[in-house]
Amino acid sequence: MMATTTPIIVDVPLGDRAYQAHVGPGLLDLLGDKLAPLGLRKRCVVITDSTVGPLYGKRALTSLDTAGYKATLLTVPAGEASKSLSQAESLCRQMIEHGCDRHAFVVALGGGVIGDLAGFVAGTFYRGVPYVQIPTTIVSQVDSSVGGKTGVNMPEGKNLIGVFHQPRLVLADTETLDSLPEREFREGFAEVIKHAAIRDADMVPMIEAVLKDRHANLPELMARNIAIKSKVVVEDEYETTGTRALLNFGHTIGHGIEAAAGYGQLLHGEAISLGLIAAARLSCVFSDLDDMGKATIVSLLEAFHLPTAIPESITDDIILDYLSRDKKFEEGHIRFVLLRELGDAFVSNAVTLDAIKASIIALRK
Template identity: 50%
Template sequence: MRTVHVSLGERSYDIHVGTGLLPRLGEWCRELGLSRRAAVITDTRVAEHHLEAVMRSLRAAGFDPVAVTVPAGEGSKQWRQVQRCHDALAAARLERRSLVVALGGGVVGDLAGFVAATYLRGVPFVQVPTTLLAQVDSSVGGKVGINLRAGKNLVGAFYQPRLVVADLETLGTLPEREYRAGLAEVIKYGAIADAALLGLVESGMDRLLRKDPGVLEPVVARCCEIKAEVVSADEREGGRREILNFGHTIGHAWEALAGYGRWLHGEAIAVGQVLEAELSCRRLGLARGDRDRLERVLAAAGLPTRVRWTGRRVDRLLEVMRLDKKVRDGRIRFVLLAELGRAEWGHVVEEAQIREVLLG
């Protein structure tokens, strides 16, 4: 097991990464000094595989947990499910020192975190991510929220977990497509902050695709280290934390336009990374060979790297991009790569150039 510390003063917490960790969850939660009442928020698919192990671990540690199950999929990140969860927590008489456990992927983590942030004006929560994407990215850093029809994650909060437990064994029940989608975030971390990590992913791709813990554990832990470093320096995305959005300006817009669930998040940001790397070539002089290498690594992970764009589709994409949280004064800003392993944030790119890159 490897432990990564997120240093945020009184809001600091640990991330445990390893195999066979679910039985120890209750023990670690007990060390947080919370009250006995607890709620585990999960989805229907994850519940089949991992809910009983989590409930058993919590009970063994002295907790009195209830389970709250939502439908699997991006569609659960909406107000209706938030209200359902709030009502369930109230019925279980959770208090301000009670515990909410988010058991699932990014959707469950975002939803449960937002529920915890808003119930009784904030109750403690613990992330137990069961997808690769959530283990390396969305479970760390305290961004929680839900979607609107207008776009992804437009309602939310910064609310840090008290603990993250990433049990790599849970990835064994993850559909292959979702696992590969998580590799898009892994590759992103190498592209923005650690060229050596990108090289490790590139050379170890076969072992990663087999979910070999010998390479998976250090890769997941390194991604968490990078995010912990960035979040510790810029918790509320006032500057450097924006580098984590590489590939997301276009990727989030395409995910929303295509229809949530039709494209997985990692698939959309894989396409976004390739296009934003192309912008990086034109704006920052990123070497063409680096751009092509990034596309090859994404393709080797079995991820899409291109979309067939039409003028009408580009028009609609730009409409969605204007709602991006990084927009300032109506101008779209991007994270761009100066080189593989080094990203810069805050670059304003005019819509004419975005259109030019999309239409190729």
Template identity: 45%
Template structure:
């Protein structure tokens, strides 16, 4: 097992990475001084794979566990599902020491984290991510939210977990589509932060797609190190952290217009990164060769790279203006500035965006 740290003063927390860590949950949770009542949140896909195991391990360790299974998929990130979890917490009389434990992918983590951040004005939150995307990205950094019909993640907060426990063995049961979607956020880390890591991914992508355990563990650790470094510099996205939004301005617009759940988040981000790479190329931030390398790696990962054929470009543009990253009616993009670097651009000329949207 490897343990990393996210250093944020009294909000600091460990990230444990290893195989078969689900069996070691009691000893990993023990230092966190949690209450004995636990609200375990998982989804209908994860429950039969790992939910019963985690519930049993916690019960045998003396925890009093209430398990809530939510429907799998992005459409679950709603205030209605959050209310259901509040009802469960109140029904079991969970107090401010009792943790909410998220077992699943990014949807479960976002929803459970939002509930933890708002129930009794904040209770302990534990992340146990089971998808590659959640392990390398959404479980670290404290962004928790639910969606609104007018925009993705529009209702949420910054709320750091007490700990993140990543059992990379869970990736062996992940379906191929989810694995590839997770690789989009992995590739993003290379694009925005580490050119050598991007080159390493180009060399080892086949092994990752074949689920080589050592390669997957290495990728998870590197991406968590990058995410932690960015979050430590800018916890609440006042500046530097915005680079993590590379691909997300267009990606969120794709998700919103297509209907949540049509594209997995990583698939939409892959489209966003490719189109935004073209935008960066047009602006002179990226060479044509670098843009081709980005598209090539995304394609090799089996990810979509083009906007939906039935896209409504004007509506996509309107969605970008409604995005929470936009300020003062100005579009905001985190664009690659060469592979391994990123530049946040606010107030981008709308005409440049229209070019890559084919308007």
């Protein structure tokens, strides 16, 4: 397979850590060529998972081999459990065994789990080696592959160990999205709809177009989301100015529901769908979002068959219990991302735990 169209290029202008994201069908086969301008040495590993490896590993290796790179494929089991310190240690040891040193580089081939894990390995191996992201899910193409947040989970919580380490290049091959199971494909659109809500209301018709024809504008849509993520990251690379917090829209309540359901019951994007609706409702109460704005968010989520009501098995009490364990709630108030209107988000201190409770109860209807 060869690329049929010119890729769309999105810049991530981070000074001496600047890089590009190339977006389009068939980019996987161009991996070796795309690396040439980066001036990397020849030794590398491709880190992937047990689902993505058999689908795309060979094409990545062939492209690297043709361009003169010496690549080894390292595969971890698919799933969130692989985002662990022990898996990172195992990968580092395999890299050493295969003769990698500080001149080697890493290619992350897979979804967000692989991007976070391989990015963490790259960020810490010999105190940091370069890496390239090849995201193969909607979530990883629109969100996790750009921005340099890498890390692994602890038994005590998600993403507790990590480093900021920007990739040298992101290759988002939109053709790889064809093999995503339908539920995973739809799940990713919760984050796309979130991006529209916080930064880009004009993206709504593009999102609707995917419903009619998946292939019509996926490269344009993925690129537009990467551009949003890039802008946010450039404004707040290390999450210090507050802009990056806007990406948490829908995530405070969404995470509570995800945890209350028991990890694995609801996919992350499905829980976030509920969190987005609750946050939109709170935006109507505590800010200026109008009913039309809220209805647009709800109907987009519905159109992607994402949940708009909490499953009965998850009681309000369990969700509130998870939420009130959140340290941010100690004073009864929380820093909560709201919308003034579609496309315009800000961090508010006005939202109370009682209002959050009401918004969760409203998700029963």
